[in-house]
Amino acid sequence: SQQGEEDPQALSIQEGENATMNCSYKTSINNLQWYRQNSGRGLVHLILIRSNEREKHSGRLRVTLDTSKKSSSLLITASRAADTASYFCATDGGNNRLAFGKGNQVVVIP
């Protein structure tokens, strides 16, 4: 069954604003990953957070993980038009599977 569930599903923001999206999951995880998908393309890995980490940064990306609530959030700061894409969380339960959520569509308006 699908583990990741993102919320909200669609987000429209002005360039320069921050974008936040959430992901919840149901079972224990080894790590949680976020991916970006530009229209019609394959997914590209953005950031990975381990189950024993609470927060991680990479450039304009900030990921948090709350294993007690089984949830994660992805924050994109100072958004750009090029950030327009779909964003997916994926959970790795340590069984060699990556289970993806339904994705968040983000539109950044120039």
Added chain:
Amino acid sequence: NAGVTQTPKFQVLKTGQSMTLQCAQDMNHNSMYWYRQDPGMGLRLIYYSASEGTTDKGEVPNGYNVSRLNKREFSLRLESAAPSQTSVYFCASRKQGTRYTEAFFGQGTRLTVV
């Protein structure tokens, strides 16, 4: 460095026809995956292969078969295509042996079954 290569990029099949989607990676990864992506459904795992010679079912394996031909190649076969199999199919690979690795994806195969 090509990464993960999928062929074909587009395909139209008639109901009942068969076809094989090809996937190859040049990163020496052990694990390979096939997902399908449908609107509003995210990515769902069809089959995966933890290493050469092994394959396992994912969430939605019915109607599909796979072959891990060697370490580089992992193919997905539709024996008798159905309109419900209209989807975008993604192959992915990742390194096994460490616990914290990301997946690399191909560009996808857009399949329409009429």
